Amino acid sequence: MSSEDTKTIVSGYIKGQFADMCNVSTETVDGTFIVHLYPTSNELKAEIAGLMIDKTNPELLNGWNQMSNGLKELSKSVNEQVDENTSIMLHNPVNSDMVLLVTLNDTIFSDFTKDN
Secondary structure, three states, X not given: OOHHHHHHHHHHHHHHHOOOOEEEEEEEEOOEEEEEEEEOOHHHHHHHHHHHXXXXXXXXXXXXXXXXXXXXXXXXXXXXXXXXXXXXXXXXXXXXXOEEEEEEOOEEEEEOOOOO
């Protein structure tokens, strides 16, 4: 199976997994397979808004960290399947140009809750 076929299958799987929470789009830029997640669920949007107001809220932070680690694991898994760098980007629901979380393979590259 070609890398493009694998990416098509993986894209479909991710879209299915996140259907009730996010719109999903994928692209390949400079050899990196990028998965964009745009929050649509009111619950997820509310949690993100809460964290934007107070990055120290332990309950919201715990949920965010669990989700971040889950996306990191997904990024690592996709990276192994498509055999190219993989990045998952979670976008701000209010301003989709702003990215709140970026993974690269098995690393959290950027996290708005930890950035100054």
